[in-house]
Amino acid sequence: MTEQLGRVLGGRYRLTAPIGTGASAEVYLADDVTLRRRVAVKVLHPGLAGDEAFLRRFRAEARAAAALSHPHIMAVYDWGEDDGPYLVLEFLGGGSLRAMLDQGTRLTPSQALVVGLETAKALEFAHRKGFVHRDIKPANLLFGDDGRLRIADFGLARALSEAAWTEPGDTLVGTARYAAPEQASGGRIDGKADVYALGLVLIEAVTGSVPLVGETTLATLAGRVDVPVPVPEAMGPLVPVLQRAGRPDPAERPDAGALGKALLAAASQLDRPAPLPLAGAVDLATGHGSGDVDPTLLPPSVPASSDDDATVVAAGGGQVGSEAARTTVVRSGPPTAVFDGLEMFDREAGSGDRAVAAPTRRRRRWPWLVLVLLLLVGAGAFAYVQALPASALVPNVDNYTRADAEDELLRVQVENDLSWEVVVDESFSDAVAEGLVISQTPTPGTVLEDGMTVTLVVSKGLPFVAVPDLSEHSVEEAEATLAEVGLTLGDVSEANDEKTEAGLVLDWSSGGEARPAEVRKGSEVDVVVSAGPAPRTVPNLAGKTAEQARAELERIGLRAEVVERFSGSVDKGLVISTDPGAGAGVARGRSVTVVVSKGRDLVVVPDLKGRTFEEFKEALEDAGLIPGDVAGNSRGDPATSDPEPGDRVERGTPVDIFLRRR
Numbered sequence: 001m002t003e004q005l006g007r008v009l010g011g012r013y014r015l016t017a018p019i020g021t022g023a024s025a026e027v028y029l030a031d032d033v034t035l036r037r038r039v040a041v042k043v044l045h046p047g048l049a050g051d052e053a054f055l056r057r058f059r060a061e062a063r064a065a066a067a068l069s070h071p072h073i074m075a076v077y078d079w080g081e082d083d084g085p086y087l088v089l090e091f092l093g094g095g096s097l098r099a100m101l102d103q104g105t106r107l108t109p110s111q112a113l114v115v116g117l118e119t120a121k122a123l124e125f126a127h128r129k130g131f132v133h134r135d136i137k138p139a140n141l142l143f144g145d146d147g148r149l150r151i152a153d154f155g156l157a158r159a160l161s162e163a164a165w166t167e168p169g170d171t172l173v174g175t176a177r178y179a180a181p182e183q184a185s186g187g188r189i190d191g192k193a194d195v196y197a198l199g200l201v202l203i204e205a206v207t208g209s210v211p212l213v214g215e216t217t218l219a220t221l222a223g224r225v226d227v228p229v230p231v232p233e234a235m236g237p238l239v240p241v242l243q244r245a246g247r248p249d250p251a252e253r254p255d256a257g258a259l260g261k262a263l264l265a266a267a268s269q270l271d272r273p274a275p276l277p278l279a280g281a282v283d284l285a286t287g288h289g290s291g292d293v294d295p296t297l298l299p300p301s302v303p304a305s306s307d308d309d310a311t312v313v314a315a316g317g318g319q320v321g322s323e324a325a326r327t328t329v330v331r332s333g334p335p336t337a338v339f340d341g342l343e344m345f346d347r348e349a350g351s352g353d354r355a356v357a358a359p360t361r362r363r364r365r366w367p368w369l370v371l372v373l374l375l376l377v378g379a380g381a382f383a384y385v386q387a388l389p390a391s392a393l394v395p396n397v398d399n400y401t402r403a404d405a406e407d408e409l410l411r412v413q414v415e416n417d418l419s420w421e422v423v424v425d426e427s428f429s430d431a432v433a434e435g436l437v438i439s440q441t442p443t444p445g446t447v448l449e450d451g452m453t454v455t456l457v458v459s460k461g462l463p464f465v466a467v468p469d470l471s472e473h474s475v476e477e478a479e480a481t482l483a484e485v486g487l488t489l490g491d492v493s494e495a496n497d498e499k500t501e502a503g504l505v506l507d508w509s510s511g512g513e514a515r516p517a518e519v520r521k522g523s524e525v526d527v528v529v530s531a532g533p534a535p536r537t538v539p540n541l542a543g544k545t546a547e548q549a550r551a552e553l554e555r556i557g558l559r560a561e562v563v564e565r566f567s568g569s570v571d572k573g574l575v576i577s578t579d580p581g582a583g584a585g586v587a588r589g590r591s592v593t594v595v596v597s598k599g600r601d602l603v604v605v606p607d608l609k610g611r612t613f614e615e616f617k618e619a620l621e622d623a624g625l626i627p628g629d630v631a632g633n634s635r636g637d638p639a640t641s642d643p644e645p646g647d648r649v650e651r652g653t654p655v656d657i658f659l660r661r662r
Helices: 052-066 097-102 109-128 156-162 192-207 217-224 233-245 256-269 343-347 366-387 402-415 475-484 546-555 613-622
Strands: 013-021 025-032 037-044 076-081 085-089 141-143 149-151 310-314 327-331 391-393 421-427 437-441 447-449 453-459 464-466 488-495 505-510 518-520 524-530 559-566 575-579 591-599 602-604 626-632 637-642 648-650 654-660
Touching: 013 037, 052 076, 052 085, 052 156, 052 402, 097 141, 097 192, 109 149, 109 192, 109 233, 109 256, 192 233, 192 256, 233 256, 391 402, 402 421, 402 437, 402 453, 475 488, 475 505, 475 524, 488 505, 546 559, 546 575, 546 591, 613 626, 613 637, 613 654
Parallel strands: 421 453, 488 524, 559 591, 626 654
Antiparallel strands: 013 025, 025 037, 037 085, 076 085, 141 149, 310 327, 391 447, 437 453, 464 518, 505 524, 575 591, 602 648, 637 654
């Protein structure tokens, strides 16, 4: 951190000394060279500078936190971005409750009650303004040189959580040791989570330990679901108050205002609290932080003087004898009252805590009486005007993203010192994209008073519709059926199917999901259409009997059409060939022609006796034979033939003829 010393942020804040460091920030003592005052500057981790979501939320939260003006809330003077976001804070010197506990101090129930009252008052104010702290813990409860408690880091915990920032060990920002059960579920968090955390802080301040803490963050959060916080008897009259604050159901917990009233009621059962032994945060010899590394711990600018009703004692208990002594600031007077009725603590403190003015004698003169009456009338009119409810025009956030809409509403609230409750509902929309605001109530331009509600309806995108059953639909029928429910036909592919007729839908899908029950309106639905049964391959049936061929074709879904043909090479009754031939593809159920051999085609050579050459030649042709060579007297009659008359030969066989003289 010393490397940053001397650096000037925003042209105004010169870093002069390191104070402390934490997971998300480093804190420095700084000089405001413009106003010539000492301030604390919290420089957030450089890794957050590139997170646009965080920066957007940081800007809005910083503006809002700067507008939180309360005696028990640390003041935010300025903020900016200089190689990373930073906050300029009120400079406090009393140290934190964390530092006080770490040095072995344990509070009495009376002292814890004072801490609880002052914290509850600040929380009640912030909650009414619409702010939830989300990270109440001892390190965020600080004390000034005057001993007055302030809460630090309003707004920062929410900005860090929405940036998904994690502390070492992957612990989400918002210390799990003090987290309410509802913070584990990721649901809506309200001010009662701060009340739960404050109850745990008060128990730790008295006993030194935090109830319901597991070995891990997950174990701690899980162990608090449905489990009331066990409050030890050491808390005395505060036991029933803290039991109500530690209920796991937020609906059964008091809010910050009710908690303060309950603590106030318990005060009558307690003794006057001793002064709080503030730890301080600066080593007088070095000017550096005292060792508390939480980034919200701030040191004092100078030791408290006796004029401020505070004394400075050495850490060891003796008088300050050297510059190396560490300061412990102890409030000598009673705690400041934070709720009506706490004056009992002041009354018991004695007359040394506040001066009592001596009464003066009033002069009875008419001019003064008239002046007083006029002043009273004027004051009454001013009070009436001041009593009018604050209000502002509702901005138009239609078609904003949810985050941008909330930021815009927050900006208007901060600028007008208002606190509206923003309720977000979700609804499907055919016209507005997912994540954008559909509508708002009240409508833009409406004058809305402080404390009223703004409802945003954010689009969940297109609605979901049921996908119809497309079985046995043609492509045209499927397209029309989908259109009826607002869906469109996507890719069309084919697949063979043994049972479904070709051209009818077999299956459908959308977005990779087969036969989804419902999809977003407007989605495409892909369909698979039947191409009918897969083609059959004709087997090689040559040499098989006709019955064997028929059985084999029927087995694969084909029909056999048998024809017979003479064959000189294939025995009778055996398959000669098929049409289509072996290896061809044929649709299931189609016929395949099976050619079966009738054996050899034999005919008888006709008799030639008594016939002329021409008559014998004609008889050969009629028998299916071919007249062959002719030998002998050309004018003679057929004498013999080869093959001889009466022989059985294959049809088409040539027959030679021999002639003789007449």
